[in-house]
Amino acid sequence: MYMRKHRPTGSNKKIASLKSNRWLLVFVVEIHEAYLKNKAAKLAALHENDEQFDGTSRRTELSHEEDDEIFLQSTVTNDRGGYFGIGSLGVYINGKRKYAGRSSSFTTLQSKLEDANRKIEEQAALQAAREAEALWVAASQAAEIKHLSMVKKYLSETGPNFLAFLNSQSTPAADDHSEVQPTPTPAANADGTTPAT
Structure with a gap:
């Protein structure tokens, strides 16, 4: 890359290039x-550490960060502190840019995504609470219906007036606002029981 960028412009380019770039190649x-x-020293140190703990060697290569750090230790810097051999990638070193995706638009999008995920979780929690409440209401209504069915069964078996009341309520009335006329109570028998209708 360096050689392509700094080519001589003279008429005899090959000779000038070889003479001027010989020091660069060395x-x-x-x-x-x-x-x-x-790099070999770092890998040897890692292998020794792994073998000391359990006798086996697991790592065969370095991570990208470790490899980059070794290269930066191996190369030299110019007068302004720029590393030799990395070109425009120097902006990612020394804290100027730690990662390629850390621009302001990326962080804005990331925060919007986190907000959206939080809102989705809140909505899911509210929906779960609503569903739990609906299940509770349905269960309590079913229990109330069962209780009222038992009461109806008991009253049907024990009170003849209740059956007459149910029959009068099940027939359609001529006027919706009319009052229900009470059914006269039959006279009791001599033994104290009510006659069956």
């Missing part, structure tokens, strides 16, 4: 050798 080779040496 320099790049030295950095590469230092990088490989540091």
Whole structure:
């Protein structure tokens, strides 16, 4: 990349290029050798640590962050503190930009996504509470119907006036606002029981 960017513009480009970039090739080779040496030392140290704990070696390569750190230790910096060999990627080093996706629009979208997820969770909790309340109401209504069915059965078996009342209520009345006329109570028998109708 460096060689393409800094090409000589003279008439004899090949000779000028070889003479001016010879030091660059030597320099790049030295950095590469230092990088490989540091990487091998780091891997050896990791293998020793793994073998000390349980006798097995698990890691065979470094993470990207560890690999980048070894390269930065192996290369040199210019007068302004820029690392050699990384080009425009230097903006991601020294805290200027830690990650590629940390722009203001990304963080705005991420916060909106978190807000939307929170609202969805709140709505789901409210819906679950409504469903639980509806189930409770349905269960209490079913229990009330069962209780009233027992009361109706008991009153039907014990009180003849109740059956007459039910029959009078089940026939349609001529006027919806009319009062229900009470059924006269039959006279009791001599033994104290009411006659069956």
